[in-house]
Amino acid sequence: MKIIGLIIALVTGVLLIGATGDFPDWADPASPASTHLSPHFIEKTMEETSVPNIVTAVLADYRGYDTMYETAVIFTAGLACFILLRIFVREEPGDRLYRHLLTGVTVRVKEGMELPPSEDFERIDATWTPPDLIIKTVCRFLIPFIQLFALYVIAHGHHSPGGGFQGGVILGASIILLAISQDLRTSVRRLREKLDAVLCAVGVIIYAGTGALCLLLGLNFLDYSALASVLHCDPVTARSHGILIVEIGVGIAVMCTMIWIYNNVSSTGKYDEGL
Amino acid sequence: MSQQYPALLVIVPLISALVISAAGWINKRLCFPIAVAALGVAAYSSIGLLLRVLDEGAIVYRLGGWDPPMGIAYYVDHLNGLVLAVVSVVAFLNLIASKKSIELELGDKTAPFYALYVLQVTGLLGIVATGDAFNLYVLLEITALSGYAMLAMGKDRAQLSTLNYLYMGTIGACFYLLGVGYLYIVTGSLNMVDIANILPSLYESNAVLGAFIICLVGVWVKMAFFPLHAWLPNAYTHGPSAASSLIAPLVTKVMIYVMIRLILTVFTPEFAFNILAISKPIVWLACIAIFMGAILALAERNLKKMLTYIIVAEVGYMVGGAWLGNRAGMTGAILHIVNDALMTLCAFLVVSNIAYKLKGYAFDDLKGLVRKMPFTMGAFVVAALSIIGVPPTCGFFSKWYLISGAIQAGQYAFMVALLFSSLVNVVLFFRVIEICYYEPFSDGHGHDQHAEPMAEAPLTMLVPLFIVAAGLVLVGIYTGDIVNKIIEFAIPQGIV
Amino acid sequence: MGDLIQIVVAKYNYWIYITLMMIGLYAMIVKNNLVKKIVGMNIFQTAIILFYVSTGAKRGATIPILEHGHGDHGAGAHMVHAVDYINPLPHVLMLTAIVVSVATLGVALALAIRVYSRYNTLEEDEILAQIREK
Numbered sequence: 081m082k083i084i085g086l087i088i089a090l091v092t093g094v095l096l097i098g099a100t101g102d103f104p105d106w107a108d109p110a111s112p113a114s115t116h117l118s119p120h121f122i123e124k125t126m127e128e129t130s131v132p133n134i135v136t137a138v139l140a141d142y143r144g145y146d147t148m149y150e151t152a153v154i155f156t157a158g159l160a161c162f163i164l165l166r167i168f169v170r171e172e173p174g175d176r177l178y179r180h181l182l183t184g185v186t187v188r189v190k191e192g193m194e195l196p197p198s199e200d201f202e203r204i205d206a207t208w209t210p211p212d213l214i215i216k217t218v219c220r221f222l223i224p225f226i227q228l229f230a231l232y233v234i235a236h237g238h239h240s241p242g243g244g245f246q247g248g249v250i251l252g253a254s255i256i257l258l259a260i261s262q263d264l265r266t267s268v269r270r271l272r273e274k275l276d277a278v279l280c281a282v283g284v285i286i287y288a289g290t291g292a293l294c295l296l297l298g299l300n301f302l303d304y305s306a307l308a309s310v311l312h313c314d315p316v317t318a319r320s321h322g323i324l325i326v327e328i329g330v331g332i333a334v335m336c337t338m339i340w341i342y343n344n345v346s347s348t349g350k351y352d353e354g355l
Numbered sequence: 356m357s358q359q360y361p362a363l364l365v366i367v368p369l370i371s372a373l374v375i376s377a378a379g380w381i382n383k384r385l386c387f388p389i390a391v392a393a394l395g396v397a398a399y400s401s402i403g404l405l406l407r408v409l410d411e412g413a414i415v416y417r418l419g420g421w422d423p424p425m426g427i428a429y430y431v432d433h434l435n436g437l438v439l440a441v442v443s444v445v446a447f448l449n450l451i452a453s454k455k456s457i458e459l460e461l462g463d464k465t466a467p468f469y470a471l472y473v474l475q476v477t478g479l480l481g482i483v484a485t486g487d488a489f490n491l492y493v494l495l496e497i498t499a500l501s502g503y504a505m506l507a508m509g510k511d512r513a514q515l516s517t518l519n520y521l522y523m524g525t526i527g528a529c530f531y532l533l534g535v536g537y538l539y540i541v542t543g544s545l546n547m548v549d550i551a552n553i554l555p556s557l558y559e560s561n562a563v564l565g566a567f568i569i570c571l572v573g574v575w576v577k578m579a580f581f582p583l584h585a586w587l588p589n590a591y592t593h594g595p596s597a598a599s600s601l602i603a604p605l606v607t608k609v610m611i612y613v614m615i616r617l618i619l620t621v622f623t624p625e626f627a628f629n630i631l632a633i634s635k636p637i638v639w640l641a642c643i644a645i646f647m648g649a650i651l652a653l654a655e656r657n658l659k660k661m662l663t664y665i666i667v668a669e670v671g672y673m674v675g676g677a678w679l680g681n682r683a684g685m686t687g688a689i690l691h692i693v694n695d696a697l698m699t700l701c702a703f704l705v706v707s708n709i710a711y712k713l714k715g716y717a718f719d720d721l722k723g724l725v726r727k728m729p730f731t732m733g734a735f736v737v738a739a740l741s742i743i744g745v746p747p748t749c750g751f752f753s754k755w756y757l758i759s760g761a762i763q764a765g766q767y768a769f770m771v772a773l774l775f776s777s778l779v780n781v782v783l784f785f786r787v788i789e790i791c792y793y794e795p796f797s798d799g800h801g802h803d804q805h806a807e808p809m810a811e812a813p814l815t816m817l818v819p820l821f822i823v824a825a826g827l828v829l830v831g832i833y834t835g836d837i838v839n840k841i842i843e844f845a846i847p848q849g850i851v
Numbered sequence: 852m853g854d855l856i857q858i859v860v861a862k863y864n865y866w867i868y869i870t871l872m873m874i875g876l877y878a879m880i881v882k883n884n885l886v887k888k889i890v891g892m893n894i895f896q897t898a899i900i901l902f903y904v905s906t907g908a909k910r911g912a913t914i915p916i917l918e919h920g921h922g923d924h925g926a927g928a929h930m931v932h933a934v935d936y937i938n939p940l941p942h943v944l945m946l947t948a949i950v951v952s953v954a955t956l957g958v959a960l961a962l963a964i965r966v967y968s969r970y971n972t973l974e975e976d977e978i979l980a981q982i983r984e985k
Binding site: 081082084085086088089090092093096097100101103105106107108109111113114117118119121122123125126132133134135138139143146147150153154156157158160161164165239240241245341344345348 | 858861862863864865866869870872873874876877880881905906907908909910911912914915916917918931932933934936938939940941942943946947950951953954955957958960961962964965968
Binding site for chain 2: 095096098099100101102103104111112113114115116117118120121141142143144145146148149150152153155156157159160162163164166168274277278280281282284285288289291292295299300301302303304305
């Protein structure tokens with residue numbers, strides 16, 4: 081098997097390298113890739129979409145259709161992890177363990193009964209380990225600032241490197257940090273599974289819905305200049321606002337999918353302690 | 356609204372899949388009606404689009420309002436229109452037929468399964484309709500990911516088989532992406548028609564040759580062309596019935612469409628057939644694919660796995676037909692896309708019915724099945740006749756075109772392979788039919804052959820099966836119309 | 852010889868990334884452990900991403916964000932020269948490819964978890980042996 085793999089890799093490698101013989105040199109300004117389409121993008125972005133970040137303009141406007149499917153891909157991955165791993169475990173009527181937060185005393189409640197939800201007790205499992213105090217406290221302080229930075233990244237996608245995907249991942253990372261530094265039940269209590277799953281779909285619906293709105297207003301799908309009549313501005317600014325709306329949709333979808341995938345994979349679907 | 360058919364075709368299923376996923380958390384009973392409505396709208400739009408293309412010629416739909424090659428454009432001509440209609444109708448019929456089977460096999464996860472189903476159909480329709488090479492890659496990945504998730508919901512070996520499918524599928528998609536990258540580097544464009552305009556001056560360069568071969572190998576991996584077929588039998592056999600009967604008829608055929616599109620539109624036939632001298636080796640490889648598919652099918656004692664090996668052989672027909680290099684061969688390949696989708700759907704719906712009522716589909720479980728499920732076995736006989744190639748079912752006509760193309764091109768080995776495969780199919784199917792019709796129904800302790808109670812599959816599973824079986828005969832009868840009005844115009848004039 | 856060095860210096864980026872791709876491909880084919888195959892898949896996809904991004908470079912150009920900010924469209928806009936900014940299109944395409952590779956990684960890991968929970972091992976030969984025994 082090793083020999084076959086080595087031969088396949090070598091043959092493919094030689095084929096690929098041989099085909100690069102006619103490629104333009106590295107960083108050549110006169111290469112076909114740099115002279116055919118990209119001058120139009122670089123020179124006309126400002127006057128056609130009024131967005132200085134050319135990458136965001138191309139991503140969300142010129143090739144916005146690809147980006148919509150990209151968001152659908154990440155949604156499909158979240159849905160796939162959910163359908164593969166999630167086990168809706170019926171609670172066996174065994175003993176439950178609760179821990180009093182102030183004193184650290186563990187209370188065992190006998191079969192079938194449970195404590196009413198309250199601020200002083202948290203539910204734990206038999207494999208529970210106490211979270212480290214320093215990590216727990218530092219993360220609790222950092223998480224709001226991380227989220228603020230993520231919102232900045234989404235909103236400033238027009239002017240600096242950033243955009244929906246990047247900001248969404250940072251937002252997702254903030255909630256996953258909560259799950260890592262404390263435990264999974266805490267983060268699920270903050271952002272419930274049902275809300276997370278529905279928001280995931282809602283994010284992509286915002287993107288596709290904006291495109292469909294443009295369709296209903298008479299122009300082609302994802303032609304944001306149709307939004308000029310809804311937003312009361314000129315078509316170029318409408319494109320800029322349309323880009324912002326879809327970036328927000330992308331950010332919501334990516335955040336919720338990252339959290340959904342983490343929850344499912346780290347607890348192998350049972351939504352108990354997590355890692 | 357008819358101007359917007361190309362967009363509606365993909366957008367309505369996409370938004371519906373998202374709504375199904377969200378609605379599944381609120382009320383599970385909403386999911387099936389939304390899915391049926393979405394696929395119904397897609398089927399209606401695709402048929403309307405095909406009729407528009409027959410009137411007006413090729414349609415270009417600019418997404419985002421940007422002209423290609425700045426933006427992404429849909430490019431729908433006769434070839435696309437036909438395959439779009441076939442894909443959407445097959446997916447719609449399969450959804451209706453699979454409702455009971457999904458509820459049986461998937462338990463509490465029917466809502467996400469419906470969402471993945473509709474996402475898969477969105478991906479397939481998008482692959483066929485698009486005119487942009489990179490957009491095709493993204494849609495390929497949506498199709499692949501939803502396919503992996505659906506196929507992995509089967510029992511015992513399903514997850515391992517799907518993981519192997521994932522590895523091979525990712526290699527295939529990445530090779531395709533690499534090929535598109537090579538094309539982009541030497542032409543600077545991603546739009547298929549634009550690339551085709553720029554390429555002729557570059558035909559002599561190594562980069563274009565490398566791009567073509569890498570794209571071709573990538574597409575071959577995804578369509579399970581021998582020897583890259585090892586993932587297909589396990590992945591399709593162990594998946595749930597509804598997933599297999601969606602993915603088996605459609606995904607490999609859409610990949611064949613991608614290959615034909617690459618040959619005909621992006622790298623024009625002059626490059627693919629005349630400048631590159633690889634037609635003959637590829638047709639030989641197709642012959643080997645057909646032989647191996649037939650022989651491996653003979654060795655199987657499991658009905659579903661036998662059908663998957665037949666799919667491997669059918670892929671060999673289509674690849675060989677496309678690479679024969681003449682009009683008859685290409686017509687046969689395109690016609691076979693339509694026919695094979697219908698035949699495979701019919702066969703897999705039969706297996707789905709059997710799986711719904713019995714515990715398995717190994718040959719030993721099928722004894723005397725005709726007494727228990729006469730209607731299903733009737734449809735199975737029609738599918739068998741079509742796969743063998745008996746007139747007036749459609750399978751005969753596509754084989755006819757392929758054989759006449761082989762004779763015209765002088766590739767007698769291909770003709771021999773086709774005839775051999777038909778003979779082996781006769782053996783395969785008559786073996787199954789003999790077990791079903793003539794063996795006594797085994798229920799463990801029965802010696803007497805009193806009439807067993809008929810326990811046929813429910814009506815929602817039977818009616819689509821009949822429609823498809825009738826379709827096999829109807830498409831066969833109307834082959835002349837299909838070829839003269841649609842496929843004639845799909846193939847460029849340059850090919851004789 | 853000088854010719855060969857000329858070619859290598861001009862095109863070494865392509866060669867390095869193709870080598871990385873082949874390392875990933877070799878790992879996917881040869882390794883026995885399912886997670887190592889997933890790692891090889893990731894290396895393969897990342898090398899393709901690097902390959903694309905390297906084609907967008909331009910000597911002496913800066914990142915594709917226009918410098919004079921927002922309020923300038925219409926008359927009075929500065930003249931923008933394409934040679935001053937690198938090609939944005941490969942970056943856009945590779946944003947999509949990165950997302951696709953993350954999605955595939957997620958699904959592959961979920962499948963590997965299911966395989967592990969059923970067979971209790973991640974080595975492919977042990978799993979095949981277990982299947983053959985049944």
